[in-house]
Amino acid sequence: GQTVTVTAAAATIVALVITAAVRTIDRRRVIIAFTALQVASNLCIAYAPNLTVALIGAALLGVSLGGFWSMTTAATMRLVPASLVPRALSIIFSGVFVATIASMSFGSYAGSLIGWRNVFLLGGAIGSIALFWQIGALPSIAASHAARLSTMIEVTKSPLMRTGLMAIILLYVGHFMFFTYLRPFLENVTRMEVHAISTVMLGFGIAGFIGTPLAGWQLTKSVHLTLVMIPSIMVLSGIALAIVGGMPTATGVLIALWGMAFGGAPVGWSFWIARTIPD
Secondary structure, X not given: OHHHHHHHHHHHHHHHHHHHHHOOOOHHHHHHHHHHHHHHHHHHHHOOOOHHHHHHHHHHHHXXXXXXXXXXXXXXXXXXXXXXXXXXXXXXXXXXXXXXXXXXXHHHHHHHHHOHXXXXXXXXXXXXXXXXXXXXXXXXXXXXXOOOHHHHHHHHOOHHHHHHHHHHHXXXXXXXXXXXXXXXXXXXXXXXXXXHHHHHHHHHHHHHHHHHHHHHHHHOOOHHHHHHHHHHHHHHHHHHHHHHOOOHHHHHHHHHHHHHHHHOHHHHHHHHHHHHOOO
């Protein structure tokens, strides 16, 4: 719980200041730097001699995530035509759920075989592949203008943006309260063994992967309906899970349904932000 909290806190701080901090720096260099920091965080946790060092590694991960995702939507808008932004975002966030499939299912299983430290080393190796891929593939993405910290305050003066921000906060708080303790729930309430848990995690990731392009398609029909459907399905799944949590099959189906709904959240809200404040 504490490692997740530290990661989120660091990500929040960096996400708020990164645009002003990098100002006119080429976005390609910034994205590559955050990917390198993600690799460093894996190594820090893998070799951590105590909890304090592990929390430092988790904080580095938060810095990487907060900065990387803050750059993602804006960089995407610079790389593709406006009409292709929903599709491009759905492709990017599909990558998140491909990673979720691999890390949650394989990670849980590999941890039982080779230990959690080696799993983090493996994560660092995979991150290194992504790092070199970005170095070879990303074009230069010059900053369109030098942002200021005051810009963030100006944006939040908009009633529409304040409403959207609150909706995003509530959605992600709900999801990560669920996600952080998913494995303990499966172990202690559903009474699943590690292999069954890995299967459920795999189903969660696959469902999220499916939900991402579905949301990209639905966004072309109705942004409002898409953003309403996502939390509605999550709420109903969570309530049902609390009722039938002792039944393995039903639990697996409900967790997959939750994952499919949440798969559309990053795409939906990123597109909403891009459309609401395109500048």
